[in-house]
Amino acid sequence: xxxxxxxxxQALNSTHFFTSSxxxxxxxxxxxxxxxxxxxxxxxxxxxxxxxxxxxxxxCGKSTFMRRLTSVFGGAAEPPKxxxxxxxxxxxxxxTVICLDDYHSLDRTxxxxxGVTALDPRANDFDLMYEQVKALKSGIAVEKPIYNHVTGLxxxxxxxxxxxxxxxEGLHPMFDERVRDLLDFSIYLDISxxxxxxxxxxxxxxxxxxxxxxxxASIEARKPDFEAxxxxxxxxxxxxxxxxxxxxxxxxxxxxxxxxxLIMKEGVKYFSPVYLFDEGSTxxxxxxxxxxxxxxxxxxxxxxxxSYFDHEVSVVEMDGQFDRLDELIYxxxxxxxxxxxxxGEVTQQMLKHADFPGSNNGTGLFQxxxxxxxxxLYEQLIANKATAPAEAAKA
Amino acid sequence: xxxxxxxxxVMMLPSPSRPLQHQRPPxxxxxxxFRVRRKEPRGLRLVVAATAKYKGTKMREEKxxxxxxxxxKEATEVCEADVRSEECKVAWDEVEEVSQARADLRIxxxxxxxxxxxxxxxxxxxxxxxxxxxx
Numbered sequence: 001x002x003x004x005x006x007x008x009x010q011a012l013n014s015t016h017f018f019t020s021s022x023x024x025x026x027x028x029x030x031x032x033x034x035x036x037x038x039x040x041x042x043x044x045x046x047x048x049x050x051x052x053x054x055x056x057x058x059x060c061g062k063s064t065f066m067r068r069l070t071s072v073f074g075g076a077a078e079p080p081k082x083x084x085x086x087x088x089x090x091x092x093x094x095x096t097v098i099c100l101d102d103y104h105s106l107d108r109t110x111x112x113x114x115g116v117t118a119l120d121p122r123a124n125d126f127d128l129m130y131e132q133v134k135a136l137k138s139g140i141a142v143e144k145p146i147y148n149h150v151t152g153l154x155x156x157x158x159x160x161x162x163x164x165x166x167x168x169e170g171l172h173p174m175f176d177e178r179v180r181d182l183l184d185f186s187i188y189l190d191i192s193x194x195x196x197x198x199x200x201x202x203x204x205x206x207x208x209x210x211x212x213x214x215x216x217a218s219i220e221a222r223k224p225d226f227e228a229x230x231x232x233x234x235x236x237x238x239x240x241x242x243x244x245x246x247x248x249x250x251x252x253x254x255x256x257x258x259x260x261x262l263i264m265k266e267g268v269k270y271f272s273p274v275y276l277f278d279e280g281s282t283x284x285x286x287x288x289x290x291x292x293x294x295x296x297x298x299x300x301x302x303x304x305x306x307s308y309f310d311h312e313v314s315v316v317e318m319d320g321q322f323d324r325l326d327e328l329i330y331x332x333x334x335x336x337x338x339x340x341x342x343x344g345e346v347t348q349q350m351l352k353h354a355d356f357p358g359s360n361n362g363t364g365l366f367q368x369x370x371x372x373x374x375x376x377l378y379e380q381l382i383a384n385k386a387t388a389p390a391e392a393a394k395a
Numbered sequence: 396x397x398x399x400x401x402x403x404x405v406m407m408l409p410s411p412s413r414p415l416q417h418q419r420p421p422x423x424x425x426x427x428x429f430r431v432r433r434k435e436p437r438g439l440r441l442v443v444a445a446t447a448k449y450k451g452t453k454m455r456e457e458k459x460x461x462x463x464x465x466x467x468k469e470a471t472e473v474c475e476a477d478v479r480s481e482e483c484k485v486a487w488d489e490v491e492e493v494s495q496a497r498a499d500l501r502i503x504x505x506x507x508x509x510x511x512x513x514x515x516x517x518x519x520x521x522x523x524x525x526x527x528x529x530x
Contacts, residue, residue, distance in 0.1 A: 083514075086511070209464030210463065355506060
């Protein structure tokens, strides 16, 4: 879809002539009058794709984060219709989510032969990843490979049309510097080891092949590669969502109540961090009290400026759980810079997916807020691109 | 600023173990098992039960569960020799990959009511994979 903006409505006559520059999709009108040249620029801007990177070690295309994000933009994200049923891609009206596992250069057998895990950069084709993300960002469709997680093979490619918002999700969105530079915004989902263990128990214990030992062994075996290749990416992220065990319940090792920290980089273009009460100050807030009754273990918020890998950041932290709708609304009404379009939008989004994991704690809350921030960033970027060519040069 | 919701009631938000009380209005209701095959108007979404609808998906679920069992056994054996070896790391990474694939399928069916074979089976209802699975 091309957007053409016209800055002059004067009719063409013999004093007008134009040249067009096909690479930049701009048409220049030159008009001579009294020996003075007036240039009017008409720009047909090809759709510019906004690219978001999400680093997560929880598989692709199904993560609740993705669902919440695409839902903020409206519409449900679904796998491409009529294609490979094992496709990892999700498409909605505005967004396309690509799983970076599709850029594995080695399939399961290949990795076994070479002795590398999927976490290892040697198992991934960063050149192809860069080329294709770059192409999609410039509005060019690509034939993207499909990595089939069931068979462990690389299947025939699928055609991906450039969307308005491209999300690349996986283990290495920020690993390669060239790909990193293409990202308009990046998020790292940092799950602590205790929480990871608890979640994997919930995920796998029902499977007859698994036991506590096997789950533990799997996490331990992947740790060295994870720490060497995946974890260092968090220093590049614009936002980090850190998930830790709660501090409200002593010795809680079930991982049900969570302490979640939203670490937001300062100075990122089009991104204004969320804050509590007074920007830049340090706040500790327990909303439960006279106006709001909460059930055990309650809710505790913290907000403070901090330093993260030598960057200035702001951190909003939530420990505890929401038990009722009015708790959620109350909390939302006290947070600032949420980029909501109306009062209660965060609550509404949370309720829309109330059956998703994390809907009653900071993971759902911060994922939703990041989704709104991305929408805000997208709208600012698009508005900025539309007004930029409005400078008509006068010679 | 009042903390109580304006409509006066309280709605339970689910904790991980409790499902949400209210239901979203379904777009199409009706038993899938006995549904007469007819052309659905575009845009209408079917509400599928939270288990595999097609035989192909059921087979895939079972295959993944088997693979988990196999690969856990394999990894345990390989790692007996040397827990730090590359073979051991790769073996457990495979277990992780297959466990995640299994969980993804479960979530797709349960939370999203999407059978991955849905659109394939719309086009090819006569294939073996697309037979309706009956428990």
